[in-house]
Amino acid sequence: MPEPEPPKDEGAIAPTGTGGTMDLATSDGAGLEGLDQGDGKGPDEKARSLWSDAWRDLRRNPVFIISGLIILFLVFIAIWPQAIASGNPLSCNLSKAQQGSQPGHPFGFTAQGCDVYTRTVYGARASVTVGVCATLGVAIVGTVLGGLAGFFGGFSDSILSRVTDIFFGIPVVLGGLVLLSVVTSSSVWPVVGFMVLLGWPQISRIARGSVITIKQNDFVQAARALGASNSRMMLRHVLPNAVAPVIVVATIALGTYIALEATLSYLGVGLKPPSVSWGIDISDASKFIRNAPHMLLWPAGALAITVLAFIMLGDAVRDALDPKLR
């Protein structure tokens, strides 16, 4: 935050008539401007908003830079895995099952004789897709529901809060075992849908609390008093002020959704073969951990780094958006 308080003294403006005052005011203004620029701002520097301030903080934060680079790399190989892995993750050769590192196959082979390196690279796509889509879905559903409940309060709020409590009571893994075991599709969407279904209450609570806090600010009342409609108050005056904690929690949650996808796949209810996913590979490899630990370590390592990167990013974003927490 820049220095909040320019000097209180506006100079001796004593408006007597409009014509005369203008001159007084402008001549006085020159002095005021000088004072303002005295407190650390360059003359050309533009006014900064919360977001541009946060961005400034982030750019200087090594945690953000490291995690950001990892995530960029992940997104890159998720979109274009062929760039660094030429093989086919589904072409396997049983004769090479469980073999270790070889030229051209640096990470060795799986129990089915597939190339671990290729599968690990291709596995990023499932993880990133699930993580990003689930987070977006959760953030949108949670913000909309929580925001509306917080803004309007009353009966709808009570209903939503109880529904939230019910969803909070469902254990994620148990819920996944029950709900996803009936799904036969091998695409990522049932998994994403399940995560949105169980994940939105977390965001909804945060959004609701944040909106209630912001709603009580005078500027929202002022907007109402000056004739703003409900939708304008919500979208222009409440939401931009209330969205920061949602972004922080959602970024951190992204990492946990990726881990959750792996957990569900490991349990056999998440993504299913022929999908390529770190969770599936970890699950397959865990049976052979004593003979061929390389099959487990590579996908597990990739998963751990990915989750860590997103959680670090969330931390950095939180620090930037709420400097008081540091």
Add this chain to the structure above:
Amino acid sequence: MTIIEETSSVPTPRSGDSDTTPLLEVRDLHVEFHTRDGVAKAVNGVNYSVSSGETLAVLGESGSGKSVTAQAIMGILDMPPGSIPQGQILYRGQDMLTMSYEERRKIRGRKIAMIFQDALSSLNPVLSVGYQLGEMYRVHEGLSRKAAKAKAIELMERVNIPAAKARVNDYPHQFSGGMRQRIMIAMALALEPDLIIADEPTTALDVTVQAQVMDLLADLQREFNMGLILITHDLGVVADVADKIAVMYAGRIVETAPVHELYKRPAHPYTRGLLDSIPRLDQKGQELYAIKGLPPNLLKIPAGCAFNPRCPKAQDICRTDVPVLDPVTEQDGTELPGRGSACHFWKETIHG
């Protein structure tokens, strides 16, 4: 949002059209808050009116209901817990309490605007002041972003903000307290409303800036011939600006008077107490007078006159009968226009 009513854009001369009906009239307004501990009666039958070009000062302690009345007029009371069981708020003869939400919203900002006490918290911290000023035009008149910004600069110049063009993209925290209050005033003025309600516009400011802001407000009011309701607890602020004063206590108006009359000859013991508690240079060294006791708990307002537990003149009748706002006359019975007092003993207070 392109429907523009005929008076919204051009400052039409407003002197002729309000001779018969006042701009705003509050009739027997009651406001209650339903709380866990019972019903708090914040406003108990307030009557007042404002005409174009007139300034009404509403004076009272914290909790006397002056701000709640203003919020009821603006329609920004939180309901629930608040409710308006009784009363009318007439804007040019139309009862706003029976209007639809949309009709009321169109009056807000365009016809009646409000200036808030704390300008920093009343401005949105994530939007630049230029955007917030321009928003008035964009929402109510459908102007483009660019045109709205030009209008915003014009407004900032009108309220004497130096280097308006350079500062239009600044954020509220970059302005000083007095400048922020000017921005609030500019925002309320944007659509040249008929009536402005200023809820303690200078309370958060230091004394030198207070005078500037009050002068600015008075100038602009004169320029646009607006009605102004000035809510304050500061007797010093109103003396120069107001035309008439309504003194509120425990949700009722206890005295009304033209401004100078009130200072000269108060007709209610509460007003007298307020005036006596202003520090005066010629009483240097003496103990400062204070009204004994505390304002009443709105959950259980005392029977009879609400002021009776603190009143030096209280008699038995004050503990049983609620005094009505009687017209105040001279000793010989000649009427004093605009004066009224809700005291059983107003004669003794003003003449005795």
